[in-house]
Amino acid sequence: MEALAVRLSGLDPYVDGAIRIVGFYDTLMRRRVDLPALARASAGLAECLAGIRLHGAGRVIRVSPYGTEATTEPSPASSEVPVTLDDEEIGTVWLERPGPPGPLDEVLLDRLAIAVAAAVERYGPARTTMADPALVELAISADSDEAARARALRLLGFAPGVALTVVAVRTQLPPAAGLPLLPLDRLGVLLCPDRPVKAAPLGEVGVILATAPDPARLPDGVRAGLGEPGSPERSWRQARTALRFTTAREPALHYGELGALALLAEVPAAALRENADVTAVARLAAGPEDLETLDTYCATGSLRRAAELLHLHHSSVARRLEQIARVLEFDPTDPAGLTRARLALAARRLLGD
Structure with missing residues (x-):
């Protein structure tokens, strides 16, 4: 040779x-x-x-x-x-x-x-981002004992006692116009570029384990729920809940930001569907403009701010809200009605409708 x-x-x-x-x-x-x-x-x-x-x-x-x-x-x-x-x-x-x-x-x-x-x-555990899904599942599963969880985290390259944040990423979401979804490993690097990070797919949801994730770094077209740092099992449960509340307007949510809204996730789906306010909001889905108007108004709590976001005159938004009130059978612009509308919209997101 x-x-x-x-x-x-x-x-x-x-x-x-x-x-x-x-x-x-x-x-x-x-x-x-x-x-x-x-x-x-x-x-x-x-x-x-x-x-x-x-x-x-x-x-x-x-x-x-x-x-x-x-x-x-x-x-x-x-x-x-x-x-x-x-x-x-x-x-x-x-x-x-x-x-x-x-x-x-x-x-x-x-x-x-x-x-x-x-x-x-x-020289040391490979600093790859993708991990064995079985190890990741062992680290975040509620059925794992602490010894098995600690061993899985050690094999994943995390130091003992480190406070991990679990991120649930929806991997099946269609990409935004002109912006293809990045592979899960690249999403992990974007979320946590300067610290160890591991990722693995579990069904239709991607799991990312990180010490200091920054959701502001996620690209358009990706939705993510972030649990609280600490126990991986608890953080994973919280991350999945936060992911269910995400919207196009709020594509990334921390569980802690949900506050009392997180309690809705404990309500059985059948009970949510039977609620009159949730049913009324579902009727609005037949007119996407009405649903978007209500959602925007509920997110801002301001007629003029909603008009700015919708690129409409505030009088046009006011007329739409009057029509929406007739469908809902309550006024979403008064304080009690605004609370009811926000809860009904959140429940509808949980149902995935």
């Missing part, structure tokens, strides 16, 4: 350089170097700044061609390659070369990506 490589390198300078790069990284991998050493070696070989980013760990390493940590502002990558482990993208490697990429930059980054994946797998 080596004799063939030598013969090929004599025929093509590019092949010669590529073979030398492959040999260079093979040596580094045999020596079991860590990520900083890989970054330093790559920057020196490329003679430009090299970077390594791990999505789940939120770790970024940037090294100058002189082998020191880069202190300059990041420049646009001249070339970059994803790092994959077990068919999951766990990070990125790149070069910041002034001007166009070099002829061998792609080869260098391909080998660096392979070396980074090997190093991540070798």
Whole structure:
């Protein structure tokens, strides 16, 4: 094999350089170097700044061609390659070369990506985002004993005693116009970019375990319910409840924000359907404009603010609310009626109608 490589390198300078790069990284991998050493070696070989980013760990390493940590502002990558482990993208490697990429930059980054994946797998739990669904289910199940739950969390890479927040993500929601849904692992990285995070699908709901999720980072077209940090079993139950209350206007909800509304989730579905106010709101669904008007007014509690959101004159909204009051058989603009309308709308969301 080596004799063939030598013969090929004599025929093509590019092949010669590529073979030398492959040999260079093979040596580094045999020596079991860590990520900083890989970054330093790559920057020196490329003679430009090299970077390594791990999505789940939120770790970024940037090294100058002189082998020191880069202190300059990041420049646009001249070339970059994803790092994959077990068919999951766990990070990125790149070069910041002034001007166009070099002829061998792609080869260098391909080998660096392979070396980074090997190093991540070798040194501690892999910082991948996707996890074994069985482990995740064991961690959040009410039927798990504490010893089994602690072992599952340890295998998932979470430190003992860490306060985890469980996020329930609706994965079957149609994407927003022009915005395809991201895979569950990428949603996990977006929610918690700088801390360990694990995700797994359970039926039609995605489960994300994180220490400090930020729902404001979720893309359009995704709905998420967040439990309170603490016990994964309790947080998962709360996250599922919060997810049921989400709407297009409020696509992400913390369980704590629900307050007394969370009690509605304990009411049997049959009792909700039989309620006169819920039935009346269901009748409004035949006219989507009326339902949207009522929902917007209930969310704002203000005629003028609802008119702004609906892009209507406030008098038009007032006329709609008068018509809606006749269907509901109560006035949603007085304090008692507003409370009744809000509860009926929340109950309808719980029913999934």
